[in-house]
Amino acid sequence: MSQRLAPSHSRQTHAPQLNLCVLGSGSGGNSTVIRLNGKALLLDAGFGPRTTAQRLTQLDMQPADIAAIVLTHLDTDHFRPTWIRTCVEHRIRVFVHDWHLPMLAELENIDELHQAGLIQPFNLTAFKPWDDSQLTLTPVACRMMTKAPSATASTARAGRSALPPTWAVYLSL
Incomplete structure (x- = not known):
């Protein structure tokens, strides 16, 4: 008589x-879906959109x-303001990283995102993109190779360096 070995638990993972x-990816636009x-x-x-x-x-x-949407920085090849209405809808x-909030505030219609409670600032602390996510995103500051003209005026007014950082994001499960 043969004996069949059963797994110690019947729950499959x-x-x-x-x-x-x-x-x-390029000067015309950058976007990756995860x-x-x-x-x-x-x-x-x-x-x-x-x-x-x-x-x-x-x-x-x-x-x-x-x-x-997780933004690495606010150059127009990384974020198009035309997304604001779609995000609200x-x-x-x-x-968006805390560092970039002053630049974000300069965008037309950005109040719609704020009023809808859809702006989620992050810093260097790991975060989850949604509440029940198994995915964890860890921001990593990178040095930008070029100066973003739109960022220069806003960062100067905010008392920051004219070269804003961009953010790489490390994904982990």
Whole structure:
């Protein structure tokens, strides 16, 4: 008589499903979609919502599927202000480093994001892009190679260096 060995527990564990797709990278725009277990975030939003929507359709996604946008910095090739209305409409949270808040405040219609409670400042502390996330993002300060003209005036008024940092984000599960 053979004896069948059964696992010590009957509960199956599933590895998190992490997908990453670079939607584009270059002076015309930068954006990467990161999807984990059905929720998605954009790392930078350097293309407008329409262009992003066209690229997301290739992934069977749409802007409403995005739960958060994490910004490395505020040059227009990393964040298009045309996202403000889309973020409010779809309740997309926008994570931006404390350092960049004065520059963000200068954008037209930014009050809509503030009033909707969608601006999520971060600092050098690791954070989760949504409440039940297994994904942890850890900001890492990087040195920018070029000076952003739009950043120069606002950082000078804020009493900061004219060269703002950009942020790389380390992803961990």
